Amino acid sequence: MKTLYGLIIVFLGVGSCTIYDKEFDNPVDFIANNEKGIGAPTLTFYPLTQTKASTETVIVESFIVFNPDSMKSFAGVHLQLDFPQSFLSFDTITPGLFITDTSQATPLFTYTFDGTNTVDIYTYFLDTIETDLLGSGHLANIIFSPLGVGTDSVLYNLSACEMIDYYDNVVELKGVRGAEIIIQ
Amino acid sequence: MKNQFAFFLILSLSILLGNDFRPTFLVLNHFDRSLSNVDSTMVNTFSNSIFEFDSTFHVLFENIDEYENPASSYMVTIRDLGEKHNVDYILYNRIKHDKNRFTLDGQLFNTRSGGLIHRRKVDLINYLNGQINELNMWIGNVAGILDNEWQLNRESIMFSDPEDIELKKTPLGAAMRSLVAPGWGQSYSGKKISSKVWAGTESTLSLAILFSYLKYDEAAKSFLKNLNLYGSSDDVQKVTGFRTQAEIDWEKHKKYSELAIAFAGATGTGWVANSIHAWIIGPRPYKNIYQKWESQKPNTAG
Numbered sequence: 001m002k003t004l005y006g007l008i009i010v011f012l013g014v015g016s017c018t019i020y021d022k023e024f025d026n027p028v029d030f031i032a033n034n035e036k037g038i039g040a041p042t043l044t045f046y047p048l049t050q051t052k053a054s055t056e057t058v059i060v061e062s063f064i065v066f067n068p069d070s071m072k073s074f075a076g077v078h079l080q081l082d083f084p085q086s087f088l089s090f091d092t093i094t095p096g097l098f099i100t101d102t103s104q105a106t107p108l109f110t111y112t113f114d115g116t117n118t119v120d121i122y123t124y125f126l127d128t129i130e131t132d133l134l135g136s137g138h139l140a141n142i143i144f145s146p147l148g149v150g151t152d153s154v155l156y157n158l159s160a161c162e163m164i165d166y167y168d169n170v171v172e173l174k175g176v177r178g179a180e181i182i183i184q
Numbered sequence: 185m186k187n188q189f190a191f192f193l194i195l196s197l198s199i200l201l202g203n204d205f206r207p208t209f210l211v212l213n214h215f216d217r218s219l220s221n222v223d224s225t226m227v228n229t230f231s232n233s234i235f236e237f238d239s240t241f242h243v244l245f246e247n248i249d250e251y252e253n254p255a256s257s258y259m260v261t262i263r264d265l266g267e268k269h270n271v272d273y274i275l276y277n278r279i280k281h282d283k284n285r286f287t288l289d290g291q292l293f294n295t296r297s298g299g300l301i302h303r304r305k306v307d308l309i310n311y312l313n314g315q316i317n318e319l320n321m322w323i324g325n326v327a328g329i330l331d332n333e334w335q336l337n338r339e340s341i342m343f344s345d346p347e348d349i350e351l352k353k354t355p356l357g358a359a360m361r362s363l364v365a366p367g368w369g370q371s372y373s374g375k376k377i378s379s380k381v382w383a384g385t386e387s388t389l390s391l392a393i394l395f396s397y398l399k400y401d402e403a404a405k406s407f408l409k410n411l412n413l414y415g416s417s418d419d420v421q422k423v424t425g426f427r428t429q430a431e432i433d434w435e436k437h438k439k440y441s442e443l444a445i446a447f448a449g450a451t452g453t454g455w456v457a458n459s460i461h462a463w464i465i466g467p468r469p470y471k472n473i474y475q476k477w478e479s480q481k482p483n484t485a486g
Contacts, residue, residue: 017400017441020407022434026414029423046418061418136420 027177028063039174040067043156051182058088058144060154060179065136072171073132076124077139080160084152085117087183091143098137099123131166146183153178207272210265214278225316259298266295275326277319284310290322311341355466362462366455369462382458389451393444400440407433
């Protein structure tokens, strides 16, 4: 009888052989973006969704994601993003790791806030040695303070965003992904 | 004659007294154990008989089946005996015991030709006075004397009503045992080889299920771990690595899941088939029982 019980357990175990869904969706993953029909290079936020308490700080990371097979070097970026002013208050912006850990070169990094819900970020490489960057990476951290509860998104304004190379040629941006913010 | 008790009963009888054309017989009995009152029973059953004891016929006690042509094995000896005792036929009867059974081998020789003209070999379970009864039936058959009492005595070993036979082992019992443990029903039915085959097959399949399930479980856990790392990382290089590993794990967990289900299906099907097989070959009463005799090659020599 032990054999029977053992096999029943095995059958039950086999019956619970769940096939998990293969859902990969990380905004810094080119393949995931491509599977969703978003072209590269892509301006994305990480994480895609975050849930915070009204007392916590909201940090949204801005990324540029290239297709690994067709990368182009860039030397300057202009990002424009809108956020829900109804429950988020703009706090500050810090440079991303990708543009600050490049040898000793210090990029020009600045931003403007229109006082309502739009932030413009500008970053350039002005050094003669480290003139540009190649690859996908972290551009900036945008920090907000919650004002109330709610759910909305932080979005890029693609028409206003721009990326240029060392020779001031435009590197076309082909897609953007926003980030969902949930304040509870 | 070692442990055997052998004696030669020579019975010459005239089937019909006073008629010269009636056949006469010399009866030679060879028994491996003493049968009480066999001689007096013969005298009473076949009247007008003459008894002689002679130990010169030892050669006839050899197994004639070992000869290429059993029917003509003792032609010279038979003719000599017939001439010596002035009989038409010689009846040689041998009884051998084996546990609760006995075998009667009766041979009828024609003294004119010396050949074996009739033979009866019966293998029966012991019954009351069975040996003498079978001897009477054989000699009576040869001599043309029939007695219903002999047939009734023989039938006493048979079940009067086969419907009353209760079998301790049944096909259903075998099937149920195999349903509990593959091969048990076959073993219960005395089929040792098929029992081992079924038990081995089902054990192997069960191990294959277990192996596949363990590999599935390992791959599924690794997939979930890498998927979680993939989702929680903002490092482009690491994300790519986690995704690659998660995809490998996903393929593995899918493959082993399918294998486990396939093996489980095979095991389940085999399990049921094993039970049905146990039922098919399960112990049943024999309705027709035949004695398997040694095959006799015909003498094709000219």
